[in-house]
Amino acid sequence: MTKFCTPTVKNIFITIAIVAVATVVCVVLQIANAAELPIHLIFVLAVLIVSRLTDGFVYGIVTSVVAVFIINYAFTYPFFAFNFTITGYPVTFITLFVVAVITSTLTTQVKKQQAIRAEAEREKLYADLLRAISHDLRTPLTSIVGSTSAMLDGDTRFSSVQKRELLSEIRDDASWLIRMVENILSVTRIRGETNIQKKQELIEELVGGIVDKFRKRYLEAQIVVSMPDDVVFVPMDATLIGQVVMNLLENAVMHGTGMTRITFSVRLEEDEAVFSVENDGDIIDAGILHKYMEGGFISSGEPQIRENRSGLGLGLSVCAAIVKAHGGKMFVHGNAEGGVCVGFSLLRWEDEGDGAKR
């Protein structure tokens, strides 16, 4: 339905509807026979509303012209006939016309300003993202260049154990870099909710697919999975949501000092599917995590959390951006028996309109 609703059609529809409502109100008042009816005022109001809700000047001006004719024809003596000789008629017309023009001008200005503000916000988001990236990517790159050149130089004799250690360090850094780059790519992909293509995904397949990947990457991690027994579909972009879950699982492993076990659960509420990842490691200040989720991109190089490994901030802000673009919510809280629980909820039903591809 929304697809056929071009702006022009929408504007015409609004105009007709409001003029009709105003006319009906006047008719009702007339029938109720309230003496000294404020017919003019009601139409001034109608012109004001039309000018505010439509784009440009045309609709407001058309409304003011139409309003003049309606008032003249239906609501002034002689009823149901045009008579343009009534005194005060030009005043009515000019009043309505001026109201229409002024309101339309203001509305256009407000809309322009909103666009400018949105643009500025996007600029800030990208600047923050860039800052976070450069900061967080420098560390692993430095260590890769350092270890490889040490091995190539040949000045130092490394034992085979040491070589292995260095190589696995390099591999870890490099795979971390790849994941971060993928995160960044996802963010550029979701510049607005419109760019997300939701499809019905089966929860158990999503969970199975991600957990399988996670187990292959972190062979030693203990992960417990719980999800509903029912066959449940939730509309989402599976690749992006998969990435969110993967980020959360990786965070639980990498930033959960002293962690022994991860629990990944999906539970159903009336309108939402709630995904949560918890570990039993040290508690991370929930305030910092909140800040990541709400305040755009913050580099983990900032002092308050420098003791943690880098990348937490970027990863979490990407998660928050993806979930938000899905119309979902992220949450974080400490566990009763220690550890951190981070998760998000997604709507189980598609909103009416776009993207509801069956």
Add this chain to the structure above:
Amino acid sequence: MALKDRVLIVDDEKSICRFLSILLTANGYDVVTASSGAEAYSMIMSCSPDLVLLDLGLPDMDGVSIIESVRTWSEMPIIVISARMHEREKVQALDLGADDYITKPFGASELMARVRTAIRRYRSAGVGTEGVFTGKLNMGDMTIDFDKHQVLIGGKNARLTHNEFRIVALLGRNAGRVLTYDYLLKEIWGPAMTNDNRILRVNMANIRRKIGDDPAEPKYIFTEIGVGYRLLDEG
């Protein structure tokens, strides 16, 4: 010494080409490389490789069109190398006849396993793949009995419905290979059923429950998110 299998690597990025050829040579393969689509064509014609590793993002043409044209005259195994986030491309490549795909970044052992499986499957093909598949297929506790149209778990009939059996049988005939949603839908429900893969996934959920496969820890049927399903390969 036995004749080496020849692998053609098609990738325009030098570093990946070099890494792949070192890896494959070390594993006893004969390696040829191509860095563009046109070069790939002439290599495929002149060197008759036993397997092609194909990156879809080539400078001069869409990698998918190479698959399309090779498939008109040869069934040689093709493994597609693709970046993440390009699900649609991957699915398209598989639907056009690529044997398998591997997502960057991949581990060396993962790649070598895929290469071995693809070559082995190609060698053992020719009998029964197109016509009626007969006999039994065992993998772990599961037995697919193609003659009786049954799937047995630990010797017990899992009581699959007709369509459920056909899905498992199709995956079984292609064990180790990803079958896309569209391919499965067309094979089982016919060409009219292409838009809604919900019915397939509901059937798959039922199959999982009947054969006792925990979706979070599958033993037999693996989900490739956004692409399709893969049945465990015993080999």
